[in-house]
């Protein structure tokens with residue numbers, strides 16, 4: 645069996661798949677400055693940033709921002725040669741990632757399902773989760789996240805036969821604002837045969853919705 649990898653061009657940290665690469669790349673968070681600003685935020689909120697319980701909060705929050713905006717670096721996507729698959733549909737689901745809505749800086753949970761039609765190679769299954777995690781680790785909107793994941797997977801598989809469905813829970817809609825706890829947003833980005841073949845499209849949707857259950 646031959647192992648193949650999909651790698652970014654030399655000097656690139658990730659494939660050029662997005663016109664919205666996100667505000668911060670790995671290592672670009674000024675944690676000292678963030679900690680200072682969190683201290684100021686606490687003061688502006690009427691808190692005493694020096695009190696016992698809050699003394700370490702600015703540094704903790706800065707460290708959290710740093711880890712959120714510094715997801716795992718891009719690693720090559722492992723693919724395996726596997727001939728005679730004959731247009732098999734592969735659907736990987738149950739991939740839950742956390743992102744932050746860029747309007748309110750509140751968390752959104754994104755349940756991701758990815759489908760593709762392997763040709764002569766199959767993609768290492770965990771790599772779908774890694775792609776989703778990397779695009780979640782930035783300030784986002786669900787629609788853009790869905791497109792970015794679909795575009796990167798299409799690059800990896802070298803074709804357009806890719807479908808990505810995302811089921812999102814937005815805390816900015818559940819815990820504040822309209823306060824609709826059960827609200828869920830579903831986004832779907834399809835390409836190639838998933839767009840033109842209604843049977844394939846239906847098979848993907850049936851499998852995707854099955855992954856989400858009653859949620």
Ligand SMILES: Nc1nc2c(ncn2[C@@H]2O[C@H](COP(=O)(O)OP(=O)(O)OP(=O)(O)O)[C@@H](O)[C@H]2O)c(=O)[nH]1
Nearest residue numbers: 745746747748784785786787814816817820821822
């Ligand atoms: N399309 C889209 N909208 C989002 C997403 N996350 C949050 N939003 C919306 O962004 C909008 C921001 O609207 P604004 O009117 O500027 O903010 P707001 O006054 O806080 O709005 P409310 O949430 O209605 O209270 C809200 O409607 C949010 O529901 C997302 O991923 N996609």
Ligand SMILES: [Zn+2]
Nearest residue numbers: 745747748816
């Ligand atoms: Zn929001």
